[in-house]
Amino acid sequence: MNTAAHSLLSSPWKQGAKDALPLLGGYIPVAVSFGLFSVQAGFGVLETILVSAFIYAGASQFLFVAMVVSGAPVWLVIVMTLLINSRHLVYGPNIAPYLQKDVRWLPLMHLLTDQIFALTLTRMPHMTPSDRLRWYVSAGVIAWLSWILGTALGAIAGDELIERWPLISEVLPFALPALFLVMVLPRCTDRRWTITMVMATSTAMLLKLFGFPNIAIPAAAICGALAYYAIQVRSIDEGGRS
Amino acid sequence: MSGQTWVILISIALGTYLIRALPYLWMSRKLNKQSAQGKIASTPIWLTILGPTMIAAMFGASLVPVEPSPLSWLATVIGCGATYLVWRRTRSMGYPIVAGVLVFGALIVTLG
Numbered sequence: 001m002n003t004a005a006h007s008l009l010s011s012p013w014k015q016g017a018k019d020a021l022p023l024l025g026g027y028i029p030v031a032v033s034f035g036l037f038s039v040q041a042g043f044g045v046l047e048t049i050l051v052s053a054f055i056y057a058g059a060s061q062f063l064f065v066a067m068v069v070s071g072a073p074v075w076l077v078i079v080m081t082l083l084i085n086s087r088h089l090v091y092g093p094n095i096a097p098y099l100q101k102d103v104r105w106l107p108l109m110h111l112l113t114d115q116i117f118a119l120t121l122t123r124m125p126h127m128t129p130s131d132r133l134r135w136y137v138s139a140g141v142i143a144w145l146s147w148i149l150g151t152a153l154g155a156i157a158g159d160e161l162i163e164r165w166p167l168i169s170e171v172l173p174f175a176l177p178a179l180f181l182v183m184v185l186p187r188c189t190d191r192r193w194t195i196t197m198v199m200a201t202s203t204a205m206l207l208k209l210f211g212f213p214n215i216a217i218p219a220a221a222i223c224g225a226l227a228y229y230a231i232q233v234r235s236i237d238e239g240g241r242s
Numbered sequence: 243m244s245g246q247t248w249v250i251l252i253s254i255a256l257g258t259y260l261i262r263a264l265p266y267l268w269m270s271r272k273l274n275k276q277s278a279q280g281k282i283a284s285t286p287i288w289l290t291i292l293g294p295t296m297i298a299a300m301f302g303a304s305l306v307p308v309e310p311s312p313l314s315w316l317a318t319v320i321g322c323g324a325t326y327l328v329w330r331r332t333r334s335m336g337y338p339i340v341a342g343v344l345v346f347g348a349l350i351v352t353l354g
Contacts, residue, residue: 022339047243054255064254068247077250082257087296092266094293097273097285099266109263118297172345173308177318178325178342182303182335185326187294200295204302209310217299225288226296236321 012131016138019123023115023143025175028150029168032161034061035154041069045155052151056110056144059214060084087218091117098124098132105133111140114217115176122183192231200224313353321346 022102031052038048043065055061060081067077091112098120099105112120124132153161162169184201188194204220209212243251273283305322307314324341332338 005247018336022335025343028310043243043252051251054251057258060254060258064250074246078253078257081254082261085258085261088258088261088266090289090292090296092262092264093269093289094296095319096266097283099270101270101274104288106263106267106268109266110259112262112266114296114300118300121293121297154289167347167351170308170314171343173304174318174321174343174346175339177298177301177304177322178339178346179335180297180304181322181325181342182329182338184294184298184301185329193294196291196295197298200298201302204299205305206302208303208306213303213348216303217296220299220302221292221295224298225291228291228295242297 012127012135014021014136015123016133016135016140017142019119019135020139020142020146022175022179023119023139024146025172026115027143027146029172030058031147032154032158033169034058034065035151035156036061036158036162037154038065038151039155039158041065045152048155049148049152053144053148055081056113056147057085057088084214087114087126087221088112088117090221095120098127100127100129100132102133106242108133108136111136111144113143115179116140116143117172118180118183122186139157193227195231196224196228199227313350317346317349317353320349 032051035048038051038061039045043051051061051064055064063079063084064077067080091114092109095112095117116136116139118134123135127135184197188197200220200223203223204216207216209217212219269285269289273285276283303340306320309316321342324345325338328341
């Protein structure tokens with residue numbers, strides 16, 4: 001039995017809240033940093049909070065503020081930030097088979113971040129169709145509000161927070177790799193999937209280490225998928241020869 | 243914030259939303275159409291592979307510590323080890339994460 005199927009609570013609201021908790025460890029420290037960065041760059045507190053509420057995509061928000069402050073052309077700011085967010089293109093189609101026909105899903109796509117996508121893909125196959133919307137709203141809204149709250153904290157008192165609790169921003173973000181690890185492990189059911197996941201993981205880590213954080217995720221995911229197909233082709237070739 | 247900056251903000255917010263919503267809408271309609279035609283509704287295979295590899299890629303990217311140093315790398319490896327061991331025992335999501343963060347934090351605090 002895999003991780004997701006083993007530990008579902010009776011209420012989808014509670015389950016969504018429980019599943020979203022580890023995200024806060026990653027979201028709040030980054031959101032605090034963004035709030036502080038944005039205010040120091042000259043944006044107002046309310047403006048900073050609105051950026052987080054409306055764009056709701058970490059790396060592109062930092063880029064948006066940095067490029068606006070540096071006086072980059074409008075079209076370039078828009079193109080660059082949307083390019084960073086373009087990895088989200090594959091998230092909706094992946095979870096679509098689990099979402100029942102309901103127009104309420106459309107506005108809820110705003111909540112579909114990297115982490116919520118990963119959680120959704122892990123949890124939804126093991127839920128009844130009627131529970132899925134409630135679970136998603138619970139997990140998604142908690143994550144979104146934590147991002148907004150963290151931004152507000154950073155914009156209002158970021159300096160003091162980081163000075164008083166410097167370890168928080170160093171220790172809590174470990175919740176994210178731990179969360180992703182427990183989502184990756186159940187997928188490693190056979191040799192082919194294990195190699196695929198190791199390939200994607202190591203490629204992303206190396207790309208980030210060598211200074212390509214924005215393309216790390218899509219490029220590594222493609223490498224992993226190519227590895228999956230390469231192993232399949234090799235298996236067929238070997239089967240054909242024997 | 244100037245009028246021009248608001249235009250940029252709204253364009254990015256709208257663009258990001260459409261990047262998230264339109265592909266979902268496309269796949270949702272495709273699946274409904276397949277069902278209506280009496281076919282078995284299915285997602286393209288490449289997409290079902292790309293989903294899990296995206297998660298693995300996020301895992302890899304998140305492994306790089308906020309402040310890379312020999313200690314933070316060591317704590318990351320041991321923290322992941324603790325997460326794995328608790329996951330093997332419980333097969334749940336919550337306890338392994340708590341264990342991983344506690345071990346990682348304890349190493350950073352005691353050896354840092």
